[in-house]
Structures are given as C-alpha cells and as structure tokens.
Amino acid sequence: MATAVKVDEDAKSRLEELQAEIRLQTGRNVTQQELLTRIIDGAYESRDEVINSFRESTVPLSESEKETMRRGRFRSGVDTDETDVDDVLYG
Template sequence: MSSSVDVSDRTKRRLEQLQAAVEEATGREVSQRELLDRLVGEGYDSKAAFVASFRDAGESDSDDWEGLSEDERDAFLAGTSDWGVETSEDEIDRTLYGK
C-alpha cells in the first residue's frame, strides 16, 4: 500500500538533513521511506512518551522558528563587512523607508 502525506517545507528540509546525516554516518544510502518507517516505528514503540510530547507541546509547535544554526549565522555574517562608518537608526529608516 502506498500513500502520500503532505509535509511542510521545514519538515521536508529536516527529513533531507536527517537522511544526509544517516548516510554520512553509515556510509550507505537510506531512502526517506526508510527514515519515516523507522521514525514511526520508534514513536509506536514508545507510545506513552510520544503521546506525552504532544501534551507537553501545547497548541502547536510546528510553526515555531528554531532560529539559525551557528553555521548558518556564520554564513550570513560572512557576507558582511565593516566600513568603519557609524550608522544611526534614523539614517537606516531614511534609506529604507524614505522617512
């Protein structure tokens, strides 16, 4: 039986990152189906803890942003440079918003 499940972009990205980590650590290719089978299996085997994780999470944590990783922050900041000029908030507002 084959079916599909719509997942958020964030979940898809995280699944791909997990897949890459498993492949790097094990040296073998792993399909996303294998990952999902294993994740669901582990959740099923630990039903009480899995159900409790929903109780503890409140309404919905699916939209909570976890922030950037240290590598992502470093990559972002690598594109910046200090021109040695102090810029005030008013100057920034004038430049961005014409105020």
C-alpha cells in the first residue's frame, strides 16, 4: 500500500535531480518511490552509491569475472607507455 509523503520544494527538486541522474547514468527509469525505498533500506554513504545501486551489473568484478578477463590476456611483444596510448587515441 502506497502512502503519500509530503516534502518541501527543495527536497522534491533534489529528488527529481537524483532520479534524472540515475536515468542518465544507468539508462533506467526509476520511480521516486523506488528511489526513496532504496535510500532508506540501503543506508548508502554517498550519492554515487545510490546511483550505482540501480546499475544492472556489479562493480567491482567478482573473482570469477576477474579470472575470465585474465584468461583472455596475451602479450603482443610490444612495450607501450602512456604517450603511445595517447598517440593512438588522440592522434
């Protein structure tokens, strides 16, 4: 059963901003009810933690995910440094 919660305009505006930020960063639309429930239940320490809690994947990777990534690595035999990467990315 849903119950209406009254908040002042400033709190409502901040809630809408967080809701929009979640949509932009995760691609998910969440209701204000979902958002408030997540904040209350989760006791999150930061805004980023609240936003990340709506992501479908978890970060950091699990140990099995890390191992899967390690198995896919190989050495090319070419040494690179930051400037090499910058040249490739930015020309």
